[in-house]
Amino acid sequence: EVAPAIAAALRIAGQPGRPILETLADALAPQNVLIVLDNCEHLIGACAKAADAILRRCPRVHVLATSREPLGIGGEVIYRVPSLSLPEPDGDGDPNSATGGPSDAVALLVQRAREQSVVLPHDAETGRLLASVCRRLDGMPLAIELAAARLRSMSLTDLRDRLDQRFRLLTGGSRTAMERQRTLHAMVDWSYSLLNTAEQLLLRRLSVFPETFDLAAAEAVCGFGDIEAIEVADLLGSLADKSLVVAEPTGADVRYRLLETIRQFAAERLMDTGEAEAADLAEAHCDYFLSVAETARAQLTGPDQAMWFARLDADELNLWRAAEYAARSPAGTARVLRFGVALLRYWGSRQREADALELLASVLQRPEASADPALFAAALTSATFFAHTNDAASAQRFGHQAEQLCRQLGDDRLLIEVLCAQGSTYYFLRRLEEGFPLAQEAVQRARQLGDDVLLGSSLMSLLMTTYALDPVRSGELFDEAIACTTRSGDQFIAYHLHNNAGVRALLTEDMPAARAHLEQAMQLAQVIGEDDSVVLINLGWVLRAGGDLGASRSTFEAALRKARRAGQRYVLAYAGLGLACLAGDLRDWHRAAVLHGAAQAFLDRIGDPWQEPEEGYRKSSVGKIRAQFGRSEEHTSELQSHHD
Numbered sequence: 001e002v003a004p005a006i007a008a009a010l011r012i013a014g015q016p017g018r019p020i021l022e023t024l025a026d027a028l029a030p031q032n033v034l035i036v037l038d039n040c041e042h043l044i045g046a047c048a049k050a051a052d053a054i055l056r057r058c059p060r061v062h063v064l065a066t067s068r069e070p071l072g073i074g075g076e077v078i079y080r081v082p083s084l085s086l087p088e089p090d091g092d093g094d095p096n097s098a099t100g101g102p103s104d105a106v107a108l109l110v111q112r113a114r115e116q117s118v119v120l121p122h123d124a125e126t127g128r129l130l131a132s133v134c135r136r137l138d139g140m141p142l143a144i145e146l147a148a149a150r151l152r153s154m155s156l157t158d159l160r161d162r163l164d165q166r167f168r169l170l171t172g173g174s175r176t177a178m179e180r181q182r183t184l185h186a187m188v189d190w191s192y193s194l195l196n197t198a199e200q201l202l203l204r205r206l207s208v209f210p211e212t213f214d215l216a217a218a219e220a221v222c223g224f225g226d227i228e229a230i231e232v233a234d235l236l237g238s239l240a241d242k243s244l245v246v247a248e249p250t251g252a253d254v255r256y257r258l259l260e261t262i263r264q265f266a267a268e269r270l271m272d273t274g275e276a277e278a279a280d281l282a283e284a285h286c287d288y289f290l291s292v293a294e295t296a297r298a299q300l301t302g303p304d305q306a307m308w309f310a311r312l313d314a315d316e317l318n319l320w321r322a323a324e325y326a327a328r329s330p331a332g333t334a335r336v337l338r339f340g341v342a343l344l345r346y347w348g349s350r351q352r353e354a355d356a357l358e359l360l361a362s363v364l365q366r367p368e369a370s371a372d373p374a375l376f377a378a379a380l381t382s383a384t385f386f387a388h389t390n391d392a393a394s395a396q397r398f399g400h401q402a403e404q405l406c407r408q409l410g411d412d413r414l415l416i417e418v419l420c421a422q423g424s425t426y427y428f429l430r431r432l433e434e435g436f437p438l439a440q441e442a443v444q445r446a447r448q449l450g451d452d453v454l455l456g457s458s459l460m461s462l463l464m465t466t467y468a469l470d471p472v473r474s475g476e477l478f479d480e481a482i483a484c485t486t487r488s489g490d491q492f493i494a495y496h497l498h499n500n501a502g503v504r505a506l507l508t509e510d511m512p513a514a515r516a517h518l519e520q521a522m523q524l525a526q527v528i529g530e531d532d533s534v535v536l537i538n539l540g541w542v543l544r545a546g547g548d549l550g551a552s553r554s555t556f557e558a559a560l561r562k563a564r565r566a567g568q569r570y571v572l573a574y575a576g577l578g579l580a581c582l583a584g585d586l587r588d589w590h591r592a593a594v595l596h597g598a599a600q601a602f603l604d605r606i607g608d609p610w611q612e613p614e615e616g617y618r619k620s621s622v623g624k625i626r627a628q629f630g631r632s633e634e635h636t637s638e639l640q641s642h643h644d
Helices: 002-010 020-028 041-057 104-115 124-136 141-150 156-161 163-169 184-193 197-206 215-222 229-241 260-272 275-297 305-314 316-328 333-342 344-349 353-364 373-387 392-409 412-428 432-449 452-469 471-488 491-507 511-528 533-545 549-566 569-585 589-606 614-629 633-643
Strands: 033-037 061-065 246-250 253-257
Touching: 002 020, 002 033, 002 041, 020 041, 033 041, 041 061, 104 124, 104 141, 124 156, 141 184, 156 163, 163 260, 184 260, 197 215, 197 229, 197 260, 215 229, 215 253, 215 275, 260 275, 275 305, 275 316, 275 333, 275 344, 305 316, 305 344, 305 491, 305 511, 316 333, 316 353, 333 344, 333 353, 333 373, 344 353, 344 373, 353 373, 353 392, 373 392, 373 412, 392 412, 412 432, 412 452, 432 452, 452 471, 452 491, 471 491, 491 511, 491 533, 511 533, 533 549, 533 569, 549 569, 569 589, 569 614, 589 614
Parallel strands: 033 061
Antiparallel strands: 246 253
8 A cells, every 4th residue: 555655646657567666666766755654653564664665775765754653674763753842840831931941832722722712811820720731731732732622612720620531521623634633532542443452451551550660560560461571571662662651761770651641541441341450450559569668668777768769759659559549448458557657758758748647547547457566556656757747636646556555565666666756746746854755765775776777766856855955965966866877878867867956056046057957958858859848947047047038038938839739737837937037027017927827827737836946036026016016916816817
């Protein structure tokens, strides 16, 4: 079919009794010609044969072929046409924005909407909606054109909110287009129909991964039944060649992902095969990522922790999806507890404490949760850590229960961990006299075990109370704790030690020492990928004390943005307090009152009092506002709540 079509297009007549390819080659041999073969994927073999035969005999001929996959012939140079460029995740959707970067996808959506006589406002909220729609449609031109057509009858917000049903929503393309280009579903279904049976099966199974995955995960999760694990690599490569899977080199490794549109289509086809297949796949996914979490746990306290934090970052959504599946499963209680224990340090360092607490709390009350007392005690300990800056009452309840159980079990290592968690809980409640003996016992037990990781953690917990109750000893304890982290390679604890030392220096108004400790904490946070929002808040206070109010405000705002994305009430409260105090410094009393009210509301949801030095900063700022308003502090608080 291909050779006769080329001959007809070039007006080269066939010769009776002679293959058309030979006639073509003879006619083209002396010519400078560019032959364009468009949409080769449904005739890939015939196109490859024709192109190869012509190029071998015609050195001055070039072939430009467009296809979903390479022709696979000698001399082929492959150029992968990317999707339209997308705005950055924090961009505003303006195609010419300096912050979001030029975005072809947004420009196309705006242009096509305009052609539909849809006028979009030019404001920040519209920009964010445009960016969200284009990112969720993976920058696919057909999907964007179909989305623009929908704007004739629905708002941009309604369109964005309905993209989970994109195959029903994005229909009604041009009547002059090919059938497969009239709806998003038809386009993807046509590509799917060109796959062989094994490729279709693997594509369906890959929909279990919510974002990226590596080859080992694909083999472990998808290699069962009609696909053997050893076959997965070749099938995955074939799907990548056909542009249904995106391969993304990351250093020495390659990670894969499905575009969201392809993933939704594959998930629908998976459900069409029956619930048993989907259930088996979800089980395999959960089991594999539980093994990843438990393997990583032992590595997150030593010199290789930065590499393992990065390893878990790459699979953050897979880990969370697996844990959520376990929580929904009637027989998944033990697996949820194991996730909570294995990912304690990881979720704690990645602002997932509130989510992790909710996940664990949902299963800790189940009757079967205590079937394995050691696992139950470890999960209670994790819940205590997750709760201590999110839900003070739950932290106390879980901590007390964990401590009793650990003492009954005689598990010294776990008892040390729960004593540290309780010490931190009482610190944030400003009940230092109750937290001090618990942290002190943790240090004594850790010294007896000779474990630098546990001793470093215990000393950190003890220092939180010692700074206030026995400041003379704090320097000695800090040096001992840093020595522990140096020997163990535990940069995570070193980060927290330097941050806490920075807070102590703030309290004593030693700003050079505060800046030095906090900058060291920032460096460590970058190494291990730790959230630095708390350090940013503390640096904000240092900058404010130095009179650099503009830099201080930028720092508090950066912490606030991170906290909003992660839902961190503690950070929202303290960053909000910083901005409130700055507003007061600038004599913007109304704004200061509003921000104080908002900050207090966030802290009230946790159940913690303000810590020092922030409590002192707050009292001073609110006092100035009260003086301006001529009211009592209670009335000022009422005004703040009203404005909030």
